[in-house]
Amino acid sequence: MAPVQVRGEVLGRRRAGAYHLLEIAAPGVADSARPGQFVAVTVGGPASNMLLRRALAIYRSTPVGAYSGTVTVVVAVHGRGTEWLAGLRQGDQLDVVGPLGTPFRLPPTPAGCVLVGGGYGSAALFGLADALAARDCRIDFVLGAGTADRLFGELEAKRAAASVTVTTDDGSAGAAGLVTDALPEVLDRTGALWVYACGPMPMLRAVGTIAASRGLPCQVAVEESMACGVGVCMSCVLPVVGDDGVTRMVRSCVDGPVFRADQVRWADVGTVPPDALGAPVGGRA
Amino acid sequence: MSIVDRPVDKPVPRAAPVDLSTALGPLQLPNPVLTASGCAAAGRELAPFFDPAELGAVTTKSVQLLPRSGRATPRMAETASGMLNSIGLQGPGIEAFCEHDLPWLAERGARAVVSIAGSTVDEYAELAGRLRGAAGVAAVEVNISCPNVEDRGQVFACDPDAAARVVAAVRRESSPLVPVLAKLSPDVTDIVAIARSCVAAGADGLSLVNTLLGLVIDPDTQRPALAGRTGGLSGPAIRPVAVRCVWQVHAALPAVPIVGMGGIMTGLDALQFVLAGASAVAVGTAIFHDPKAPVRILAELRDALTARGFRRLADAVGYAHRAPDAPDEHRPRPAADRRPVHRLLSVD
Numbered sequence: 001m002a003p004v005q006v007r008g009e010v011l012g013r014r015r016a017g018a019y020h021l022l023e024i025a026a027p028g029v030a031d032s033a034r035p036g037q038f039v040a041v042t043v044g045g046p047a048s049n050m051l052l053r054r055a056l057a058i059y060r061s062t063p064v065g066a067y068s069g070t071v072t073v074v075v076a077v078h079g080r081g082t083e084w085l086a087g088l089r090q091g092d093q094l095d096v097v098g099p100l101g102t103p104f105r106l107p108p109t110p111a112g113c114v115l116v117g118g119g120y121g122s123a124a125l126f127g128l129a130d131a132l133a134a135r136d137c138r139i140d141f142v143l144g145a146g147t148a149d150r151l152f153g154e155l156e157a158k159r160a161a162a163s164v165t166v167t168t169d170d171g172s173a174g175a176a177g178l179v180t181d182a183l184p185e186v187l188d189r190t191g192a193l194w195v196y197a198c199g200p201m202p203m204l205r206a207v208g209t210i211a212a213s214r215g216l217p218c219q220v221a222v223e224e225s226m227a228c229g230v231g232v233c234m235s236c237v238l239p240v241v242g243d244d245g246v247t248r249m250v251r252s253c254v255d256g257p258v259f260r261a262d263q264v265r266w267a268d269v270g271t272v273p274p275d276a277l278g279a280p281v282g283g284r285a
Numbered sequence: 286m287s288i289v290d291r292p293v294d295k296p297v298p299r300a301a302p303v304d305l306s307t308a309l310g311p312l313q314l315p316n317p318v319l320t321a322s323g324c325a326a327a328g329r330e331l332a333p334f335f336d337p338a339e340l341g342a343v344t345t346k347s348v349q350l351l352p353r354s355g356r357a358t359p360r361m362a363e364t365a366s367g368m369l370n371s372i373g374l375q376g377p378g379i380e381a382f383c384e385h386d387l388p389w390l391a392e393r394g395a396r397a398v399v400s401i402a403g404s405t406v407d408e409y410a411e412l413a414g415r416l417r418g419a420a421g422v423a424a425v426e427v428n429i430s431c432p433n434v435e436d437r438g439q440v441f442a443c444d445p446d447a448a449a450r451v452v453a454a455v456r457r458e459s460s461p462l463v464p465v466l467a468k469l470s471p472d473v474t475d476i477v478a479i480a481r482s483c484v485a486a487g488a489d490g491l492s493l494v495n496t497l498l499g500l501v502i503d504p505d506t507q508r509p510a511l512a513g514r515t516g517g518l519s520g521p522a523i524r525p526v527a528v529r530c531v532w533q534v535h536a537a538l539p540a541v542p543i544v545g546m547g548g549i550m551t552g553l554d555a556l557q558f559v560l561a562g563a564s565a566v567a568v569g570t571a572i573f574h575d576p577k578a579p580v581r582i583l584a585e586l587r588d589a590l591t592a593r594g595f596r597r598l599a600d601a602v603g604y605a606h607r608a609p610d611a612p613d614e615h616r617p618r619p620a621a622d623r624r625p626v627h628r629l630l631s632v633d
Contacts, residue, residue, distance in 0.1 A: 051520055051571075052363045081363075225361065228573040230330050230334075237355065237360070237375070269358075277354060280354070
């Protein structure tokens with residue numbers, strides 16, 4: 001479905017650990033939103049000197065109800081723009097474009113799925129969990145973060161999944177360590193056939209490596225810095241191998257954010273690999 | 286005519302729609318609002334937000350002979366009322382562009398101003414030749430001013446002779462029916478000299494301006510924020526610079542059509558460029574903020590012209606250059622004058 005641009009109205013905001021949950025009435029956005037997609041919102045109000053949109057993964061979308069469609073997003077404060085978002089109150093307005101990007105692909109038949117979330121990246125996985133549950137898939141979550149307050153959605157994961165494994169870097173919740181320390185055991189225990197992940201790039205890379213070593217398909221939702229979110233600015237590119245074997249600098253906003261982990265050139269993210277289509281000859285751009 | 290002078294027994298005529306049509310050399314456009322190169326891809330991504338045929342034209346992202354990957358990331362940094370970018374002209378190459386992008390625009394009745402970029406005069410000439418006869422090419426814009434090239438010496442728009450050589454080659458290879466626009470850089474000491482040189486070389490019009498070269502340093506990494514180090518600054522932060530360039534060039538070359546651009550966010554911003562001498566305007570960075578910006582700005586410009594009593598866009602082009610003692614015929618009409626008829630009739 002094509003994205004729409006609407007004037008959104010904040011229905012509520014609440015804290016969730018280190019993050020802020022923002023529920024926005026955005027008619028038309030929620031109707032066609034699918035798991036993995038995101039919205040791009042303006043920040044700073046009508047007189048803002050911040051021009052670029054902030055891309056936010058859709059945590060929950062509710063197509064029906066009194067407000068004819070709401071989306072809920074998770075805001076992590078990184079700078080002035082996200083700080084403004086975290087200060088919004090009920091009734092405040094912001095411009096919303098969405099749903100944007102590619103959704104997660106679902107198993108064609110019921111299959112065990114492990115969902116791996118890092119920090120607030122797990123927000124993108126709860127709509128996915130619902131869609132998988134509707135297809136009678138067994139779901140197991142692995143959630144990780146630096147510290148306990150940066151975990152997102154542990155209780156909700158427990159409601160949705162057969163098991164939830166938690167790790168934190170400092171051991172303040174769950175086991176001390178990384179999600180990738182826990183993932184092999186979860187895959188062994190559950191016999192899952194599909195792996196999904198959303199979180200920081202190094203985590204996505206490591207999850208993809210583990211899945212690949214077991215021959216399991218793995219889809220990841222990447223978080224790249226975006227300016228427009230709709231595919232025109234070319235800011236959010238990363239090197240991805242196509243089905244034809246050719247590496248291209250593709251846009252994570254329209255060609256992603258969901259990619260097959262085995263098609264992302266993880267080691268080359270942030271660079272243009274010399275064998276990418278149209279790469280500079282002799283290092284010249 | 287003041288309110289009390291108006292005969293009360295005659296209905297107040299509704300303002301006739303403003304004639305927004307404009308001309309860039311031989312090219313007639315239904316309205317003066319374009320997208321700016323590099324800010325609308327080739328139009329397709331913006332189709333969910335507006336019909337590309339509604340605009341005067343869609344200026345496509347600069348295309349080169351071969352596919353280009355562009356630069357490493359980070360490619361973009363937000364700045365106060367603007368942004369710095371170093372994309373590096375990522376694009377599909379002229380062959381794929383002519384096969385996929387141009388037909389898409391043509392099928393929708395959109396007019397394409399095709400921006401071309403090369404490293405040598407011959408590359409520009411070959412690009413122009415490849416576009417000759419292609420359906421849907423309303424104009425060719427020669428991007429001789431992209432700051433995101435490895436060697437700043439390659440920025441043809443910084444040297445009058447180099448700029449002229451490129452423009453002459455493109456003019457020679459292009460259809461005589463298709464205007465050639467030279468897109469100039471504001472990063473020069475004397476933009477009028479570059480403009481004169483391009484016009485003498487055969488440019489039918491000028492696109493003013495490209496981004497300004499800038500640099501952002503990340504205080505955490507203590508290194509340039511962009512992988513390409515320097516980048517092009519765009520957005521409202523550069524608008525006064527762009528309006529100044531349009532003003533200077535129009536003053537020197539009043540007969541040369543100008544496409545004005547640089548931080549246009551609203552219809553009143555667009556009007557500034559028109560008053561300074563632009564026959565058309567292009568909306569760029571605003572699209573990243575508001576994907577509907579081009580059509581919104583078109584409507585706002587129409588309203589702004591109407592409110593000032595301009596019947597034709599052409600009458601407003603360069604209007605700010607009139608003599609200091611010339612009469613002010615186009616002050617925005619007072620609110621009372623725009624009230625509905627029944628309110629006017631009750632005044633006296």
